[in-house]
Structure formats: structure tokens, C-alpha cells
Amino acid sequence: MDLSTHDLGLDAARAVDPSDYALGGRTPRHAVRPASRDEVAQVLRAASRDRLVVVPWGGGGQLARAGAPARYDVALDLRGLDRVIEYEPEDLTLTAECGIPIATLAAAVAARGQELPLESAHPARATLGGVLAMNASGPRRRQLGGPRDRLLGARFVLGDGTLAHTGGKVVKNVAGHAVHRMLCGSRGTLAVLVEASLKLLPGPARRRALVFALPGWALADPARWAPIPRIEPSWLTVLGREHRGLVSGVPDTDAIAVVGLEDDGAWVDRQAEIVCDALGAPALTLEDADAIALRARVTDLPQSLGPVCLRFASPHVTPAALAPVAHQVWMASAVFHAPSGGLWLATEIAAAAEAVAVLGAHGFTLIDASPAGVAAPLVADAAAVPELRARLRAALDPHGVLDRGTTSS
Amino acid sequence: MSFTASDLAELRALLGDEGVLATDAALFTYEADALTLERFRPDVVVLPRSTDEIAAIVRWANAHGVPVTPRGAGTGLAGGATPMQGGVVLSLNRMGRILSVDADRMFAWVQPGLVNLQLSQQLAPLGLYFAPDPASQQVSTVGGNVATNAGGPHCLKYGVTFNHILGAVVVLADGSAVRLGGEAPDAANDDLLGVVCGSEGTLGIVTEICVRLMPKPAAVETMLFDFPSIVDACRTVSAVIAAGIVPAAMEIMDQHTTQLIEEWLHIGLPTDAAGVLLIEIDGPAESMRGQVEAVVAHAKAHGTGNIRIAQDAAERAAIWKGRKSAFGAYGRTQKGFYIMDGVVPRTRLAEALETIVGLADRHQLASGNVFHAGDGNLHPHILFDPDDPKAQADALEISHEILRMCIRMGGAISGEHGVGIEKRPMMSEMFAEADLATMERVRRAFDPACRLNPGKILPGGGGCGEGARSAREGIPARIGAMFPREDAEGPWI
Numbered sequence: 001m002d003l004s005t006h007d008l009g010l011d012a013a014r015a016v017d018p019s020d021y022a023l024g025g026r027t028p029r030h031a032v033r034p035a036s037r038d039e040v041a042q043v044l045r046a047a048s049r050d051r052l053v054v055v056p057w058g059g060g061g062q063l064a065r066a067g068a069p070a071r072y073d074v075a076l077d078l079r080g081l082d083r084v085i086e087y088e089p090e091d092l093t094l095t096a097e098c099g100i101p102i103a104t105l106a107a108a109v110a111a112r113g114q115e116l117p118l119e120s121a122h123p124a125r126a127t128l129g130g131v132l133a134m135n136a137s138g139p140r141r142r143q144l145g146g147p148r149d150r151l152l153g154a155r156f157v158l159g160d161g162t163l164a165h166t167g168g169k170v171v172k173n174v175a176g177h178a179v180h181r182m183l184c185g186s187r188g189t190l191a192v193l194v195e196a197s198l199k200l201l202p203g204p205a206r207r208r209a210l211v212f213a214l215p216g217w218a219l220a221d222p223a224r225w226a227p228i229p230r231i232e233p234s235w236l237t238v239l240g241r242e243h244r245g246l247v248s249g250v251p252d253t254d255a256i257a258v259v260g261l262e263d264d265g266a267w268v269d270r271q272a273e274i275v276c277d278a279l280g281a282p283a284l285t286l287e288d289a290d291a292i293a294l295r296a297r298v299t300d301l302p303q304s305l306g307p308v309c310l311r312f313a314s315p316h317v318t319p320a321a322l323a324p325v326a327h328q329v330w331m332a333s334a335v336f337h338a339p340s341g342g343l344w345l346a347t348e349i350a351a352a353a354e355a356v357a358v359l360g361a362h363g364f365t366l367i368d369a370s371p372a373g374v375a376a377p378l379v380a381d382a383a384a385v386p387e388l389r390a391r392l393r394a395a396l397d398p399h400g401v402l403d404r405g406t407t408s409s
Numbered sequence: 410m411s412f413t414a415s416d417l418a419e420l421r422a423l424l425g426d427e428g429v430l431a432t433d434a435a436l437f438t439y440e441a442d443a444l445t446l447e448r449f450r451p452d453v454v455v456l457p458r459s460t461d462e463i464a465a466i467v468r469w470a471n472a473h474g475v476p477v478t479p480r481g482a483g484t485g486l487a488g489g490a491t492p493m494q495g496g497v498v499l500s501l502n503r504m505g506r507i508l509s510v511d512a513d514r515m516f517a518w519v520q521p522g523l524v525n526l527q528l529s530q531q532l533a534p535l536g537l538y539f540a541p542d543p544a545s546q547q548v549s550t551v552g553g554n555v556a557t558n559a560g561g562p563h564c565l566k567y568g569v570t571f572n573h574i575l576g577a578v579v580v581l582a583d584g585s586a587v588r589l590g591g592e593a594p595d596a597a598n599d600d601l602l603g604v605v606c607g608s609e610g611t612l613g614i615v616t617e618i619c620v621r622l623m624p625k626p627a628a629v630e631t632m633l634f635d636f637p638s639i640v641d642a643c644r645t646v647s648a649v650i651a652a653g654i655v656p657a658a659m660e661i662m663d664q665h666t667t668q669l670i671e672e673w674l675h676i677g678l679p680t681d682a683a684g685v686l687l688i689e690i691d692g693p694a695e696s697m698r699g700q701v702e703a704v705v706a707h708a709k710a711h712g713t714g715n716i717r718i719a720q721d722a723a724e725r726a727a728i729w730k731g732r733k734s735a736f737g738a739y740g741r742t743q744k745g746f747y748i749m750d751g752v753v754p755r756t757r758l759a760e761a762l763e764t765i766v767g768l769a770d771r772h773q774l775a776s777g778n779v780f781h782a783g784d785g786n787l788h789p790h791i792l793f794d795p796d797d798p799k800a801q802a803d804a805l806e807i808s809h810e811i812l813r814m815c816i817r818m819g820g821a822i823s824g825e826h827g828v829g830i831e832k833r834p835m836m837s838e839m840f841a842e843a844d845l846a847t848m849e850r851v852r853r854a855f856d857p858a859c860r861l862n863p864g865k866i867l868p869g870g871g872g873c874g875e876g877a878r879s880a881r882e883g884i885p886a887r888i889g890a891m892f893p894r895e896d897a898e899g900p901w902i
Contacts, residue, residue, distance in 0.1 A: 088754065088756055089651060090647040090648075090650055090651045090755065090756045091650075091754045091755050091756050091785075092650055092655075092755075093754070113653055114653075135595060135600070137595070141594060141595075142594065145568070145572060146594060146595065148600050148603050149568065149571075149572050158847065162843050162846070162847060163843060164841075164843050164844045164846075164847035165840065165841065165844050166840075166844060166847065166848065168752075168819070168820065168821045169754070169819055170752045170753070170754055170784070170785055170819070170820045170821055170824075171565075171755075171784045171785070172560050172564065172569065172752050172781070172784045172785070172786045172821070172824035172825060173752060173820075173821035173823070173824060174557060174558045174560075174569075174607050174821075174823050174824065174825055174826070174827050174828070175821045175822045175823045175828055175832065175836065175839055175840075176828065176836060176839075176840060176844075176845075176848055176866060176867075177604060177607075177608060177611075177612075177848040177851055177852060177866065178558075178571075178603060178604050178606070178607055178608075179604060179847055179848060179851050181571075181600055181603030181604055181606075182599055182600055182601060182603055182604040182851070183599065184599070184600050184603065185595075185596070185598060185599045185600050186598075186599035186600075187599075189599075190599060201655075202650075202653035202654070202655060203653065205653075222513075226513065229513070229514075229515060229624075230536070230624045231624075231693075232624065263696070264695075264696050264699060264700075266693075266695040266696055266698075266699065267692070267693045267695045267696045269695070270693060270695045313593035313594065313595040313596060313597075314593050315511070315514050315516065315575075315591075315592035315593045316514065317513070317514050317515065318513075340594050340595070341593050341594065342594075342595060365593060365597075366597075367595060367596060367597040368597065382585060382586070382587045382588075383585075384581055384583065384585035384587050385587045385589075385601075388581065388587075388601070388854065388855065389598070389599070389601075391854040391855075391857075392601075392851065392854040392855075394854070395850040395851065395853060395854040396847070396850060396851070396854075
């Protein structure tokens, strides 16, 4: 049966073309783009009443690689919620609606010399809510923290249409249960984020990227890398051979490592000395805008890996962790953000399971795979954890409105 | 319920004789945390030594239908560790070890009863430390810090406890032990640890904690500025932040406070200034000079009189001793006083202080202000005669008005002490009914029978915030006077 915008409690003007929201080849019965959080709540109330399944959409970059939902009635495009609600530079805080692209936010705070502490591939497309819900991060994951670390509070809509708010907009706040933090990484399956408050950072005075050619042996010596975590570089990313085109002017080697230094000028100079003492002379040094541009290209990389893209987490902090697997064919596609231990790589479908097993033996845990179903994250949780998650889903989304049937756990 | 000899025998079989305390003296000791006027007697105190023992206690409590209230060092100021419904107080004091340290990858597994400062002291030879430093850190435990998501003077730059916790083993309300998060910063799913942190022991009992460690800063500079008006001190704070400098700490004391401290300790605090601003910066030695010069320039631009920069570690320690002695200094006045914990946006600090002073003046009560200015975290102290019912009522009214002001300004009713018992009535003013109902849904998903630390955080009304077991329900609206020992440096605020 056809579904109308009116059935979802909205004016017809909020309807958008469902064919733009296909997931895994499956098109929703209807698609809407509400313009306010109250309208989002109306949609979810109506969906709950009529037992519809709703998929919240931000920029769609991550969803594009998701599998087909088991059920898919409504695509809920949140990009109509795109206002900055409050930005007070002297408080280093910002509150915005969740459909705003993070590049827009980054530009707004950069104009005041500040830094948005969120990263994602394709930031002009990725929305605030999408970054939070997907727990997205980039090369600076350790320096900036994850989305949960920067989120001061949020408004969100539960599956039954309840509009709720937890946390606040001040940098210290221990009043009440921090439900907003639990929504980070929940992939839109616990609630729909509509508004978020963030703790910002001052922008650094100087940014520099040192690019090193890494022959295979260069990874294997832990002592070579040991001094680097202690000086806390903003980022240190190892890129497999396939990505050497990302930086021109670097010799053809097995891999490249980029050390990103972002701080005041005196400390960046000193950090660079320490890094060069440890690793030798860089093949290339990029300053400020060039360093930012390279970081942006590196941040985008994981989203273009394929045909299978695997994302791993690890406690490792230096490139030496890659030494035992450096000879593997699939390491040519690797993107490893060393300070936070995050590793992305591409494999053929047939090779994915083996890559997961090999890396698992070296401390890398698969936490995401696309296309969905090609490899499942290794969930070693005691049975009580999935049971708890199920109770939380039932509590926040009693009618399964946000349960599209493709999430893990 | 009242515990029978058979109940105690069962617990002793689980924990050994020394793990179960049931004497009158022991039960009295555990009636309250640092919010001492709210006292509720537990039926038993247990001191487990392992995750397995904690799980066994929780299962035993489930089988007997009794509540369990976890407790660290008991330094909480909001009554979070007070057993409102009696039952079992589960003290983590016998679980105070560092389990492992990975210095290269900068994390450690610790037990929850480990004292915060001992962790950093033991890590010092490795050049690492645990950044959260609540002023209670000489006493308070890492588990307690997780439960209250503790802050501290240096959380301005480094973040609160939650930002430094990678993972934890948690005993859930059904007695199962699970691991949430881990050594890696990211995981496959939604962040359950994120909601457990700061839940004041209501969602689970944290039994092992993976803490993120930081390299110890190479250099520290501690500066003290005096100002002819506290408003100027507040404006300096905003100016420094706006200039892109995030000091490790920015603390303000008003004249009332500095005079009391100086009368006591004679450490050279300027007593004729309306406000004193302490700014500490830390980081690489290369960065210090430029930041010191910038901070001093901002302070001068806002009218600072005298500038004192600590010349060595001893002078730095003396300055911090002054700051951390505020609590003890108030206690020396021999009056009751009430410490509050509220937050306003940093840019509204000056306005907030004027309001606080105005409220106290209107009721003819003295107030002192010492606060974490960098993050807008106020700790107003209202001084009153606890034997005077009118003064007590006035102090209560002032405290509620101050918290309402925090809410109006877009702040919070607690920055670091937690809600516990004390702030429950204010939760309904800060949050809408739907917000509280959402929190209750999450709480019930974790703990369907509300057995873990019942009566805390959420306001009453039939949910998990339902209050005390006795006729003392309603007490949270009362005010508690605090009488610290005079020798206490005040590791509290």
C-alpha cells in the first residue's frame, strides 16, 4: 500500500524522491526531509503507530555501503535540520542541528581560529548526526578523541517519537544519565540525533606534514618508532603501496608514513626534529594549507576502499604493529592511523575472512565491514551484553521502528 | 528488611569472615559519604576482592531482593554512596591494585579501589600519569572517579574521567560480568561504557578499569594574578580561551576565601584583591614562554595588579596548597557551610558571581567563591549557623536559586559532584519529563528491578529514583551543613 507524507504527519512539501535513498538495491516506500526536530518526532510517532521501519539518513556516505535492510518503509533525510543554533567562541562550544555537514561547521569555527574536533571522509557530505551515529573518525582520532569525547549533550528522538535531551552545552556536566554518549556508534538504531553540543578546540598556529618513504624493513624495528607516541603527534598514518599516488614526489616504496604535527610553531619545530632523529630525513615536507589538504585526502581514503572494506581497531600506537603482516597482499591498500590503532584495508571478497583471522592474531579486531555480511565483527561479548543491548533497543524503540535488520549484535 | 544470622553466614561463605562487616560501628561508618547529614544505615558492608566475588554478591542480593550500593572512598559530596534503602554496601577498598601497565601503548588496567593519586605516583617513573585529578585525589578512588565522571582543576585541558577510560569490566545488575570497551579506542557497537561512566553506580559495578595514560608534561608554569574586581578576573579567563590558549587549569578565589586561607596558612596570598586568578599552563618546554607572555598580557589588559609566577616546585605547591585549602579554611570559621556544584557557560561567570553575592547579601549570609573558572564550574559556599533554622532555610533557598540560575544560563546543576541524593529535586528543573523518562528507560534496561544504588539521580515518583525505605523520604530537599576537620586541606572541591 502506498504511503503518503500526510500519513507521516508532514506537509506534502517534505516529500523527496525515494529512489535517491536506495540501500543495497532496495528502495524505501517513501522518503521525507523534515525541517525541524518536531517534524522528525512526528514522523517517528507516525511510524511507531503504523509499525513502519525508518532509516535515518545523513549524507549517506556510510549507508551507501550498507546492505539491504530487511524492511525499509521510510527514508528519513535529516539534512533539512542544518542550522547552527549557538556558537560562542569564548566558551569553545557549539550547538547545531544534526543534518548540517561537518565541513560547514568546520568552516564556521575556523573563521574564529577554532577547530572542529570531528573528522570523517567527505566532510562536505557527512553530517554531524551521521558522524556521531557512525562513530566516525580520522587520522587525529587520538588527539581529538572520538565523537563521544567531544559530545557534551544532544537532543534525539526515540523510536516512539519521544523527543528527549540529555547532557548539556557546558564542558562539565554530570547531571543525569548520559544517554547521548551511548548513541555514538549506534548507527541510528537506538534513536535519531537531531541536535548536538560539542566541545571545540583552539586551532593550532602551525601545521606540518612530514612524508617518509618506508621500505618493508623500516616497519620492523619498534625502537625506531618508540619515541614518537611520547611527543603526541596529531597524526601518524601509514599508507600502503596502492596509495602512493596520494603524494607526489615520494620514491616508489612499499609504503609511506605521514607524520602530522599541529601545534604552536616552537613545538612543531621541536617535534619535527625528534621525528627526523628517529626516522631520518623526510621525502617531503608540507606546511599549513598543503598539510591540511593531504590530511583531508588521507581522511577520505577509507570510504573509497573496495570491493570489500574492513575496519579494525587495536591498542597499537606505532607503525611497528604492522610489521608481522606487512608482507600480506592486502596490506597494499592499508590505511593505518597509528596513534589510535585504527586500520582500514581492502580485500577481495574471498580473502576477507583470512585477513580478519590473520590480523586478529596480531591484536587487530574487526569492527566494521562493507558490504555488510562479507565478514562479521568478532563479538567476544559474554551473552549478557547482547541481551543488554536488546533490552536497551526495546526500551528506546519499543516497536522496532529503527530496527532495519542489518546491524550487528 | 533486617539481615538474619543466616544471611550473614551466607555472605561470609562467599567472602570470608573479614569480607563481611555487620557490627554497629561498621554500619555507622558506612551510613553516609561526605554528605554527612543524609544518613541511612546499611544492613551489611561487604569488602570483595575480585570481580567474581562482586558478581556473587550481586547474585546473592538479587536472590534476597536487597539493594546493593557500591562505594569507593566515600568522598562524594552528593550522597551517591549513601545506602538510601539499606541493604548491602559494597566497598571496593580491598580492590586497590594496578593489574598491568603497558607503558609503550600508554594504558593500564587497574582495580576500582585504587586511589587516584597512587596511580599517577606509581606511573611517574615511566613518565606517564592518569590525567583526571579531582581535588579529592589523595583519597578518592579510580572507581569512584568513573562513577561520578570526576573532573578536577586540570580537566579544562585534559577532559574529565570519561575521556580517559578505554574499557571496563562491569558486573551488571543480574550478576553477570561483562567487558565494555577495551584497550582499543574504538569498538563495533554503541558505546555502553559511555553511559556507565558517571552513572553513580546505578547501571553496573565497575570491577576492572582500563585507563588511558598520558605522557607527563615536560614543563609547568603556575601564575597567580590579583584583580581589583572579580569580574575582571572572569573576563581574563574568557580572553585567554578566546586567544586560543587552553591552560591546564584556571581557578578563581574571591577575597572572602583568600582572606580566610591567608589567616590560616600565611602563604602570601594577596588579601586586598577582590579576586585572585590562578592559571597553570603545561606542555612542552618549547611552548611555555610564548604562552606565559600571552597569558600575562591578557591579565594586564584586564587590570591585574600583582603577578606572581612560581619560581620552583615548592612555590607551585604553596600556591596550590592555598587553592586546595579553601574547604578547610571555611571550616575554621566554626560555622556550618554548604558547598554547591553548578556550571555556567564560561562567558557568564561574572554575571553568575554577581547573582550569587546578591542572593547571599539579600539573606544576610556570607558566601565564598572558589571555582574552576576555566570550565565555568562554580563551587559557591554559603556560610550559616546550623543551629539557626531561619539561616538554614535561607541557605537552602539560596542554593536552589543558584542552581536555577545555572539552568537559566544554559549550564548544569552539577559539574563534578554528581546528583546522588542531594540534587535529585533539581533534576526536574533541569530536564523535561520526557528526558527523565528516557533516562529511566535506560536505567531499567540495565537494572530492571532497580537494585543497584536505588534512590539516586532520578527524582522519585515510582521509578528507579524512588527514595528511602523509611519515613525519611523527602529529605533530599533538606540542607546539610558540613564540618570539616580544621587540619583537612580540603581535598574536596
